[in-house]
Amino acid sequence: MAIQLHDTLTGQKHELTTLVPGEVGLYVCGPTVYDYSHLGHARCYVVWDVVVRHLRARGYRVKYVRNFTDVDDKIIARANQRGEDPLALAARFADAFHEDLDALGCLRPDIEPRVSDHIPEIVALIELLVQKGFAYAPGNGDVYFAVRKFPEYGKLSRRNLDDLRSGARVERGEAKLDPLDFALWKGAKPGEPRWPSPWGEGRPGWHIECSAMSKKHLGDTFDLHSGGKDLVFPHHTNEIAQSVCACGDALHADQYARQWLHNGFVGIDDEKMSKSLGNFFTIRQVLEKFDAEGLRFFLLGTHYRRDFNFSDLVLGEAELRLGYLYETLEKADRLSAGAAPAANDTLLERCREALDDDFGTPQVLGLLAEAFTAANALCDLKGKRSPGQQASLAAFAAAARTVGETMGLLGRPPRAALLALRGKAAARRGIDGAAVEAKLAERTEARRAKDFARSDAIRDELLTGGVAIMDSPEGTTWKVAG
């Protein structure tokens, strides 16, 4: 089955068709780096990471471009507040963004262009728009795009110009002919970074950067463009207008990116995440308490187009489920050691098909859950596994890890993952690992002395404190009781 994806431009699911067979050019709008990245960023970039991984698993050569917005009002305001150079502040938060996304297991894009490195390309694109009559410089140092010159302006957001215009306003100091017109270039104000241009010193507006950087790295037309659905209007709407009018002849919206993907919002405890509501979490705040792969597993449990709801409670549950997967993998590895995997690609193929259908990550997690339940039952059978059972456990573990690779999950050695998950859960519950180990040693001693009453008392005491212990021929281990 070919890959089907929901295209925002048409509002329908289509087969992925690429300009060059077997190759995909993907542009993802990256972060404006003025602060630490939050859960909304985690959701968005984990989603596009799986899209890239899946396209590659299906044999596409993907050129993945994701920008950094390092010149922007918010960056300038924050830097001026702190008395820091805006570009230095942006570079610092770009590094922090990399650290956070690395922790979440996201692959780095092939190209990560920054606005500050693309000023000549941006100026050239604006010049082209002015030359072709789509943009105007009223003489105050700004340059604006004339929205009414592009008939398909509202197509991506499916709104007409009058509706859009009623929500637009002209700020003081702007010299727009139409409230919907937007700035391509902003004349320099005191205390702002500035670059020379034909209209005087200044800096680019927000939208033009993505048109200029995608043109440079992917060409005038490319296959896929994605971002959060909050970017549909005005950012992506304006990107389309700029790029099509600068480069196209027939002025159709699909002459820029051929297909558009947008992810849903992130809410916290059923409320919109916002700093003013006090329910705003950075990725690093969440990762202090929770496991990074657990967060990724949790994020992928919701389809990318749906809004996502976060709470500590369900994230904790997701960690438990991830722990179950690793426990099962550990058992399957141990019981199938040395066996050649049976030829069985069903799990892998069904998961690939779920991702082919508009990147159905929740379906993949559902398929994995079924397969892990079956494997776990096989692991827990009494007695020795037959050679056939060993081969099917080996096949299961191999397929699960291959699916995991596409999802960016299950890549750790099971023991290490289980210890890490246990460490986070224990810290959240205030359980002291060293004290638990001391109790376990005491219990082992009691069992050796055949003092089973004492041994049971210790087990009960630990369980009351939230610690479950598991005895096996390999020794006694513990976990945080779910």
Ligand SMILES: [Zn+2]
């Ligand atoms: Zn963009």
